[in-house]
Amino acid sequence: MIQDSRSKIQEGGQLLIEAAVAISIFTVGVLGMVNLLNRSLGLNVVVTSQYIGSNLAMEGVEIVKNLIDSNIMGGRPWNEGMANTGEYEVEYNTMSLTAYSARKIKIDSATGLYNYSTGKDTNFTRKIQIQNICNPDCDEIKVNSIVSWKIKGGSHEINAEDHFFNWRKINPAP
Amino acid sequence: MIINQKIKNNSHRNGFTLIELLVAMSLFIIIITIAVGSFISAMRTQRILVALMAVNDNASLAIEQMAREIRVGTGFPVSGANCSTLNNLTFTNYLGDQIRYWAQNGSLLKSESSNNNVPVPITASNVNIKRMNFCVLNRVDANNIPIIPARVTILLEVAVSSTGAVGLQGVATDLQTTISARNSE
Numbered sequence: 585m586i587q588d589s590r591s592k593i594q595e596g597g598q599l600l601i602e603a604a605v606a607i608s609i610f611t612v613g614v615l616g617m618v619n620l621l622n623r624s625l626g627l628n629v630v631v632t633s634q635y636i637g638s639n640l641a642m643e644g645v646e647i648v649k650n651l652i653d654s655n656i657m658g659g660r661p662w663n664e665g666m667a668n669t670g671e672y673e674v675e676y677n678t679m680s681l682t683a684y685s686a687r688k689i690k691i692d693s694a695t696g697l698y699n700y701s702t703g704k705d706t707n708f709t710r711k712i713q714i715q716n717i718c719n720p721d722c723d724e725i726k727v728n729s730i731v732s733w734k735i736k737g738g739s740h741e742i743n744a745e746d747h748f749f750n751w752r753k754i755n756p757a758p
Numbered sequence: 759m760i761i762n763q764k765i766k767n768n769s770h771r772n773g774f775t776l777i778e779l780l781v782a783m784s785l786f787i788i789i790i791t792i793a794v795g796s797f798i799s800a801m802r803t804q805r806i807l808v809a810l811m812a813v814n815d816n817a818s819l820a821i822e823q824m825a826r827e828i829r830v831g832t833g834f835p836v837s838g839a840n841c842s843t844l845n846n847l848t849f850t851n852y853l854g855d856q857i858r859y860w861a862q863n864g865s866l867l868k869s870e871s872s873n874n875n876v877p878v879p880i881t882a883s884n885v886n887i888k889r890m891n892f893c894v895l896n897r898v899d900a901n902n903i904p905i906i907p908a909r910v911t912i913l914l915e916v917a918v919s920s921t922g923a924v925g926l927q928g929v930a931t932d933l934q935t936t937i938s939a940r941n942s943e
Contacts, residue, residue: 603785618800621799621804628807632810642825642936646936646938647936650906654906657904676893676911676934696891
């Protein structure tokens with residue numbers, strides 16, 4: 585009953601504590617929201633890098649396709665230059681596969697061209713894996729274009745796979 | 759002692775003191791400032807995100823559309839041993855229409871001969887195409903017979919347009935992909 589008589593006197597103090605609790609709950613909520621938005625801003629950078637990476641991966645596959653078609657147009661064995669299963673590098677103007685050496689793709693800031701010779705290093709590396717599938721004729725090539733990069737402390741990889749067939753039945757390279 | 763306080767308390771019950779009022783008001787102002795500030799910054803971040811997502815979506819759609827058409831197209835400009843860098847690309851699509859792609863005033867435009875070559879933008883107005891070049895490698899021999907299928911590299915630099923979120927115009931993305939034409943003329 586002494587507490588009873590006290591409660592009226594201490595009302596002011598209780599109001600302050602209530603307010604403090606309310607403010608801290610509110611602050612935690614707002615901070616969470618702000619944090620969420622900042623995270624999504626950071627994730628947008630990652631998403632943008634994935635767009636770049638997936639386009640570069642597709643470029644790798646298309647160039648291998650171009651080389652196969654060039655062989656056929658030139659009357660050469662359809663898989664000339666890629667009869668050996670292995671890891672390679674290609675760029676936009678490659679006329680034959682070069683061995684994989686984990687080079688970083690560069691970007692020429694004047695033209696925006698991703699290549700291996702001019703410009704600043706980007707985070708991207710591209711590995712072209714070629715596998716001849718012989719059953720028993722070597723009439724199928726499996727191509728994996730693997731673009732990998734590091735951004736915002738995370739490692740990312742895009743692996744585009746395509747299979748090309750010797751449907752014209754041109755003799756493969758010995 | 760308790761009685762003392764009660765008496766004291768009663769005698770002061772008439773209203774808030776100046777100090778109480780000041781404390782209450784300053785607390786209120788601080789909280790409102792924080793709340794409004796964080797709300798405004800949240801709105802700004804959200805606008806930035808929407809603008810950046812629009813850029814990515816538009817760019818990938820434009821590249822995809824061009825790539826599909828180029829892949830089955832014919833009649834690409836002939837180049838030497840090195841690819842020739844062009845700021846526009848003309849070719850014939852699978853229907854036999856003359857197609858032209860180019861960038862102008864921040865838009866990516868397309869014209870078709872079947873549509874009287876009227877330029878039609880294929881990107882939205884909240885996207886700024888800062889640069890679009892094509893590097894076409896289409897080599898022919900002495901008799902004008904192609905020795906490789908046409909290889910078209912699309913170089914696209916996109917950014918948020920000036921009507922988009924403020925302060926983001928400097929953030930640009932360079933996209934590149936290469937397409938090998940399937941129809942070797």
